[in-house]
Amino acid sequence: MILCSGREVSKMYGGSVVLNKLAFDIYAGDRIGIVGSNGSGKTTLLKLLANHDRPDAGEIHWKKNTRIGYLAQIPNFSDGFTGKDVLKLAFEDLLEIQEEMKLLEKQMEAEGHSPNLNKVMKRYGLLQDEFSMKNGYEIEAKIENISNGLNMEDLLTKHFNDLSGGEKTKICLGLTLLQNPNIILLDEPTNHLDIESVEWLSSYLKKYEGTVIVISHDRYFLDEINTKIFDMEDGELTIYQTNYSEFVVEKEKRLLKEFENYKLQQQKIKKMKQTIKTLKEWANRANPPNANMHRRARSMEKALERMEKINRPVLHRKKMGLQLESAERSGNDIVVMDNVAKKLGNKTILTDGNMFIRYQDRTALLGNNGAGKSTILKMICGEVKPGQGQITIGSNVKIGYLSQEIFAANSDNTVIESFRENVSVTEGEARNILARFLFYGHAVFRKISQLSGGELMRLRLAQLMHQDINLLVLDEPTNHLDIESREVLEEALDHFNGTILAVSHDRYFINKLFDKVYWIEDSKLTFFEGSYDTARRNLLASKMNQRETLVKEKKIKNYIPTREKKEPAVATFDKIEKDLKVIENRIDSIEQQLSAESDLGLLEQLFNEKVECEQARDKIYQELELIMN
Structure with missing residues (x-):
């Protein structure tokens, strides 16, 4: 399903063409990375997609009722606002329902057994159903999840206006994610994040049900989340149906092919111009001048004018000329x-x-x-x-x-x-x-x-x-x-x-x-x-070993030997044995995934599940001992 389409989209700033007749379609579930050198028009395109600016020519059409999440610039908030207050703005409609519910609770206490009580209770019930249906009881859990993932728990209690620019950006990124829009537009989201937060954001966006469009110079991040690349160059857009690494290879192949086509066309143009010149010379040498040859020359000139010229592709653009040379040798x-x-x-x-x-x-x-x-x-x-x-x-x-x-x-x-x-x-x-x-x-x-x-x-x-x-x-x-x-x-x-x-x-x-x-x-x-x-894998393995040790120590500490023989469990031996086999198979599967997985967020989830399965397995062993004794 197409969420957005752009046709002939152009934009100028200060007399310079920034975007030149762009055409694109954005589908539900797309993971698009916008790449290009600084000043190539990436942010301009994002602003147009967010409806924060309008194209000078062409049109951008959005599917009706599409909700867009875009972190453009840091908004202003009143002095009393904390980081958490800003995040709660994602749930304004739910918080309004919650406030009305609180007022109705007080009203029900005051009404006692008055005839108006049923009316108040009915209204309260409707609000409670709506609040529950919209996952209102999960607000705190969602805020905690985003705060932990972006490593900004310490910012929640601080006044927003006292935070640094990077800290404010991080809070506003959290707000954008919590709003859960149909499409998220992110401009360099990893700039103010540490490595763990970048990994968490990558994992979050991979699982996100909506559409994600991101400008980034982080190649690792682009490879992890994107399946489509919008390449911005000289105001023009080229679309690649791939991640960043494969895009680099495909782009090089495309440029080499375009350059070959350009050379072939230039050879053809040169040959046509030479033929036109020769025809005119021969026509003028005749006495009288040969009208037929003049017509052929004019016909060829028109064909040359109608020919769609291939622009010379730029294979080597101007880059920063950096060469670092060390001074005389240091000690070891x-x-x-x-x-x-x-x-x-x-x-x-x-x-x-x-x-x-x-x-x-x-x-x-x-x-x-x-x-x-x-x-x-x-x-x-x-x-x-x-x-x-x-x-x-x-x-x-x-x-x-x-x-x-x-x-x-x-x-x-x-x-x-x-x-x-x-x-x-x-x-x-x-x-x-x-x-x-x-x-x-x-x-x-x-x-x-x-x-x-x-x-x-x-x-x-x-x-x-x-x-x-x-x-x-x-x-x-x-x-x-x-x-x-x-x-x-x-x-x-x-x-x-x-x-x-x-x-x-x-x-x-x-x-x-x-x-x-x-x-x-x-x-x-x-x-x-x-x-x-x-290093990341070894660090995670070290953490897992520490956590496993803590779990074992906790089990030993909480273990109380039973002197009296308990009654056999209600479940049959066959049923328990079957459950045990299911759990052990799951543990084996998790261990295989742990050895192959590199994403920190998924690794921690798998490890937590493994610990839970092992605890369940231990309980089943205890039940088996009771039955066999």
């Missing part, structure tokens, strides 16, 4: 952290932290938001002192640090001024370098405060490329970069001859470049050898 021991502890106020960030990084290591530091990752990087870079313990930086180590607070202190400087503060070059040399990072012409005189997140990241990377460094310390380096820029960064880091330590929630980026992982959780650092996927 780069960073040695020995029993480091750190507190920020009353919050414990790290206890007994140990880390060892050697020359040319590729080390990722991972953990939830607020776990202390950035603080650890600052301690390594010498910007923050440890509370106790020691961090030793090796001999001849020269650090290049990319923090999340890029250029915060110099927001009034221009791009070229900020660049030359850290790199000793002439203005002409600086402009040439900045052009390689897509700052052309007068763009170098824009103020830092006017730059987008992606532009700030490109500027800092340009500085790092021209500094004397052999240890890169990167805090969320892929934030705000489009996919093409991320790929350029990955290639540059892959060829970097020094050592890299990075914090990131981009799972694709981590898996591709890093083979050592430190995970911070509950103020403890845990080391894993291998990629992100390997």
